[in-house]
Amino acid sequence: MIGRHPDSALLVEYASGSLELAPSIAITTHIQFCDQCRRTVESLQAVGGEMLEEAASVPVSDDLLDNVFAHIDSDSSQEQSLSRVQHEVGKVHSENEVLGELASTVPAYIRKFLPAEPLKWRFLSPSLKTATISVGEDVNELSFLKIKAGGKAPVHTHKGTEITVVLKGCFSDEEDLYQPGDFIVRQAGETHQPIAAQNEECICLSVLSAPIQLTGIKSMLNPFLSFAPS
Amino acid sequence: MNVRFKSSRKSAPMEEAQDWSACLERVGSHGDREAFSALFAHFAPLLKSFLAAGAGQNSENIEELVQETMVKVWRKAGNYNRSQSNANTWIYTIARNTRIDWIRKQIRQNPNQLHADDIYDSEATVTPHSSLIALRNKRDVSAEIKKLPPAQSEVLALMYFQGHSGQQVSEALNIPLGTVKSRVRLALKRLKIALAENELELEAQEEAHA
């Protein structure tokens, strides 16, 4: 049972298109698990449809329709799949090679964002490692997090907002227990220490909007600070 | 603020009778240019003001965006499914995604790497509830949206038309972010949009204080 969902303002930002890419990916990931939020998003898009109907009608140039038809008649089929093709050509590794140990965990939806090379994991502590995924935006960093079964992540404080979506396994912190699909938002200034369940490793998708600060560990030792938007 | 709903909107009966979903289906199934022209005549002028609000550009560029959106409508019409969404909702999502990609192109955020279409996962919207939702949306949303208190519709208009985030709305209206969020929640309640449980609790508290 999913207990944590994006708040309604965040869902409206998502449905209306103002949310940055990485948090939008986190929401689309959440709705792979959560039918309730998926329905809310569908309704919010219907609000967008009504907003469009409510927009003032502004005349367009007389030749715009002709231009559209001209465009359609030119090389429509070619242009359509260009980005996909470029993507495929660059791919030497199969998705499962890129994902490695995550191959059975990652929802099909996220696979389209995978890099061409196998994920590069960095240890943040003996029981926590992370692999960053570049999505071409510079405000947030998107990454996978993996906590060993029973492992504790370092206590840390957030300077910016952190969104975590549980993909597999469970973790808990001072506040609650989180399960696959849960969408957890930590605001700047909150300190917490996630702990994975004893019986299973925990894999999450994480979106960081600013560096986080380790509490009680010499920061030099810890690459958690090497926030590098990609 | 330059966002305005049409005042006391009463569409002409002729226009109301147009079945835009049927037009989209005709475009999708056999490239019906007459149906497409009808869609264009109705939606292109709406798209022009809708897209202009969020992109803040001169009208020449806006018509390029309108063109790009309508070309996508043509190309994607084969995927349109009326049991999943109304025509206006479907066209809205195409316009929204076009606007996102266009804005990213302006600020050179690796525009070639990812497209909004990838982010939103539009293929996966088929759920057992979708057709029900589509019906309910049409009935409730369009009727209720015009009845929203101005404070709530203003927030939604800024978010949908201007593409403002909650934070930007808070700055534009000079009200706390918490107020923006509670207006959003109250608006969604009026529109009978289901909220997650944690949101319902907050809403109950707000109602009590309202």
Ligand SMILES: [Zn+2]
């Ligand atoms: Zn949810």
